[in-house]
Amino acid sequence: MITADTVEMLAERLDAAQTAAADTPSLADTHEFGIEDAYAIQAALLARRRARGEHLTGVKLGFTSRAKMAQMGVSDVIVGRLTDAMRVADGAEVDLARLIHPKVEPEVAYRLCRDVEVADPTVDIESCVDAVAPALEIIDSRYRDFRFTYEDVVADNTSAAAYAIGAWRPAAQVSNRAVRLLSGTAEAVGSTAATLGSPVRALHALLDMCRRRGIPLRAGQVVLAGAATAAVPLAPGVTSCEVAGLGTVSVRGVA
Numbered sequence: 332m333i334t335a336d337t338v339e340m341l342a343e344r345l346d347a348a349q350t351a352a353a354d355t356p357s358l359a360d361t362h363e364f365g366i367e368d369a370y371a372i373q374a375a376l377l378a379r380r381r382a383r384g385e386h387l388t389g390v391k392l393g394f395t396s397r398a399k400m401a402q403m404g405v406s407d408v409i410v411g412r413l414t415d416a417m418r419v420a421d422g423a424e425v426d427l428a429r430l431i432h433p434k435v436e437p438e439v440a441y442r443l444c445r446d447v448e449v450a451d452p453t454v455d456i457e458s459c460v461d462a463v464a465p466a467l468e469i470i471d472s473r474y475r476d477f478r479f480t481y482e483d484v485v486a487d488n489t490s491a492a493a494y495a496i497g498a499w500r501p502a503a504q505v506s507n508r509a510v511r512l513l514s515g516t517a518e519a520v521g522s523t524a525a526t527l528g529s530p531v532r533a534l535h536a537l538l539d540m541c542r543r544r545g546i547p548l549r550a551g552q553v554v555l556a557g558a559a560t561a562a563v564p565l566a567p568g569v570t571s572c573e574v575a576g577l578g579t580v581s582v583r584g585v586a
Contacts, residue, residue, distance in 0.1 A: 333364045342375035345487055348473040354431050355473055359480045369485035370544055376488055377412050385414040388552060389443075390541075391468060392533050393489040395526045395557025408527075408536045409481075410546060411489030413553065419495040424585045425469065425565070430492060433471045433565040435582075436558035437512040437572035439505050439523055439530040440466035440496045447548035449541045456538045457531065459548075462499040465574040467582055468555050469493040469565055494555060497572075497580030505530055509575040510559040514584075515566025521559050523574065530556040 333341075341358050348355040358364070364372075381387070393409040419425055427433065444461035448454045471492035474483060484490060506529035512519040527533050533556035541548055548554075559574075571581040 333362060333368050337362065338368065338371045338375050341372050341486065342379060345372070345376055345473055346379045348431070352429055352431050354475040356475050357478050357480065357483050358486060359483055364482055366482055366485060369482040372486035373411070373488050376486070377414075380414055380416065385416045387412055388415050388418060389413040389554055390537065390546065390548065390552065391489060391491055391494070391555040392537055392557040393484065395533055395536070408533070408540060408557070409485050409489050410537065410540045410544065411491045412546075413491060413494060413555070417491060417493045419469075419493050419582055421495055421497050421580050422583070423495070424583045425493060427565065427567065427584050427586050430469070430471045430565070431473060432477075433469050433492060434562035435512070435514055435565045435570055436468045436470065436562045437510050437519070437521075437560055437574070438466045438468050438558060439526065439556045439574065439577070440464045441502070441530075441534060441554040441556065442499060443548060443550055443552050443554065445550045447538065447541075449538060449546070449548060454538070456534045460502050460534065463502050463505060463577065464499045465497040465572055465577045465580045466555055467495045467570065467572050467580050468558070469582075470562060495580050495582050496553065497578050500577060505574070505577065508577065511573045512560055512563065512571070514563050514570035515568060517563040517566065519560035519563050523559050525559050526557040533557050
């Protein structure tokens, strides 16, 4: 375990990288720390953002691809936090100059209609969801040359940078819907089944992680279930995501 002072120092380093849009070397280059420390750094990082007036708006899941888990040598999903400063309206502009090396992923978003009692072993998280929508997540690792460890990613709030959500629809099964992502000349196609076999499984994985990490889930928050395709660079111009049967969502990158 690293000290509380070191947690704050590393959180400050990541916060400075994000606010200045300037990359930083892997924390693991200079410090040895475990997954508990990584979540402590993430919490300290979010505390800094909240002290500046940001409000939590939801959570996001990472490593929901079995292939990605195998690549990183892990068996758990990871959880990051979303704030109102990360929220982008459907079709709105994203200032690329405020990001380091942004990429974008197509996802399914869920909306929580009531607080989730994460400590209650009988809680049914699916019953706490009232709507689903197509979403774009913009990720922006703060690490130089994309050199990072599993713990680095968690500490960096799972690379969370921005997100946009399309029109909400009543909650429905979206287990195997075709997904298409376009960003500049890059295209990625896939299926919602890439997210743990079905995005709804991400909800259950999230509940387990929130129980273990003491992360609350509140009414009105959104859940980004995880990428349905590989991430592609966020290009200037329109980036759009279409999820069959759910609709579309887009943002406009401005250089």
